[in-house]
Amino acid sequence: MDTTFRLPAELQSTVDEAVARAVGERWASRIWASDTSLWTDDPAVADKIKHRLGWLFAPTFFMDETAELTAFGERIEASGYTDALVCGMGGSSLAPEVLARVYPDSDKGLRIHVLDSTDPATVAAYDATLDPARTLRIIATKSGTTTETLAFLAHYWQAEEHRVGRIPRSKAGNEFVSITDKGDPLKALPHSNYFRESFLNPSDVGGRYSALTYVGLVPAALLRLDLEALLEDAGIMAESTKADADDNAALVLGAGMAALAAAGRDKLTFVIEPDLAPLGAWLEQLIAESTGKDGVGIVPVDGEPLGSPAVYGHDRVFVRLGPASDSEWHTEIDAKLEALAEAGHPLIDIRLDDASWVAAEFFRWEFATAVAGIGLGVNPFDEPNVTESKTNTNAVLERYRHEGQLPQVEPSAVRGPLKAYRQGGEAAGDLVELLREHLERVPENGYYQIGAYIAPTASRSEQLATLQAALRDGTSVATTLGYGPRFLHSTGQLHKGGAPTGCFIQLTNGHPQDLEIPGRHESFGVLIDAQAMGDFAAFGAHGLPALRIDLGDDPDAGLTELLTACAEALA
Secondary structure, eight states, X not given: OEEEEEOOHHHHHHHHHHHHHHHHTTHHHHHHTTOGGGTOOOHHHHHXXXXXXXXXXXXXXXXXXXXXXXXXXXXXXXXXXXXXXXXOOGGGTHHHHHHHXXXXXXXXXXXXXXXXXXXXXXXXXXXXXXXXGGEXXXXXXSSSOOHHHHHHHHHHHHHHHHHHOSSSTHHHHTTEEEEEETTHHXXXXXXGGGSSEEEEEOTTSOGGGOXXXXXXXXXXXXXXXXXXXXXXXXXXXXXXXXXXXXXOHHHHHHHHHHHHHHTTOOEEEEEEOGGGTTHHHHHHHHHXXXXXXXXXXXXXXXXXXXXXXXXXXXXXXXXXXXXOOXXXXXXXXXXXXXXXXXXXXXXXXXXXXXGGGHHHHHHHHHHHHHHHHHHHTSOTXXXXXXXXXXXXXXXXXXXXXXXXXXOOOOOSEEETTEEEEETXXXXXXXXXXXXXXXHTTOOTTOEEEXXXXXXXXXXXXXXXXXXXXXXXXXXXOEEEEEETTGGGGTTHHHHHHSOSOEEEEEEEOOXXXXXXXXXXXXXXXXXXXXXXXXXXXXXXXXXXXXXXXXXXSOHHHHHHHHHHHHHHHHO
């Protein structure tokens, strides 16, 4: 494992000074001593931080649980289950997705799937492809009150009661396990007293820092991974972070990220080896939600196709992450990164022995992000702006319950299946001109964010990546991409609480085949539309430029038309 910085001279001195400060002020040892004064001098905030540092000790604490977890995985497989569906959002879903996609299939263990979309087409797709008699549902929520997760639970609980009978109710519960916190969160979770098992995390670990807790380890056990080896790797990394020295790789990484961001290089652009690519979405949440507040923050850019130096502004840092290799992919990517470095763009190169080192990377980046919070002067363990979109969504849903429909707004522009809505509702007429005008609203040193409240599929992800690259290539503006409502629990904090430099493009679609949510007034289609409206309103409240484009009932056709319109707007 090797980490190197390749920086222009002026930025090298900036990073060197930041590292020297981190070493001289003993940031590493003080983090391990739970010294909250690193982040705040407010006693109330300090107390909250002190109760969010349990992640430091997770590799050691959970080593004692590996035998029990391994036995659990064996029991579940022996019971005839072939699949497990993780129902959760943000920190409860991203680490399981990394483990499920990074580790190759074997003849042992279950297939792990992640449901973190309220789009009815996504829920219906899992219903159609997973055998309910052979699929374990994992209900993962730290609070026990996550709106989306409770909707998933209601949906699958009713389905199980229909399949196995309503009496006794425990029959349905046999298909469920939960991952939550001790105490009130478990009590808040409907039907939890009937679940096959409940795994109760320490309450002093925040969601995005929970990869090495039951959140990641329960799916790992079902994958039949070597849990001791995973935690040993993480433990080795943890030990390496304790030294107040300039060879503490995680300390240097965190201090360097903060220093570069403060110098205007705040777009941390990940170039991740394909076998580790799922790690990018987890890093997005960790960094964005931890640093994006109080008007500052690091903007993680994941999945953006790598381009030539000419398409980038002077706000980038590139992070190459993955095993050393002579493969064709690495040869091509390394050549492009060399060109970027020669053009003066900062490069952080993290070479791993192999992809199995992923548990250690969880810890490295958790520690580095905590360090970056010190350098930026923010509390990396809270998320003060996350509730804004939730509050707006609840207001929309309350109106729906009284009026029987969502708020109706006339489109500002129409083109084929596309309907565009600008803030304030003013008519524009021509969608291409509206797009061109919106793209010009991006602030200096800003970024575009594409928030797609549509069902994620491989073909749509490809089309969205094409759109992402087109915006970047046509404007030299960093462009991020996320599926909603997933990103509300990931980068949403950064969008509202970070530097006010985002320019937002929201994508929605119709729901010709909707699904009801048992016990709720609203359907899944109404819920995701309300979440999009709530998010759009939050942008307006912060004075951030946002444009909503509805793709119609066929989002694939809508995306094709949007790509054409964007090409015209950028011409």
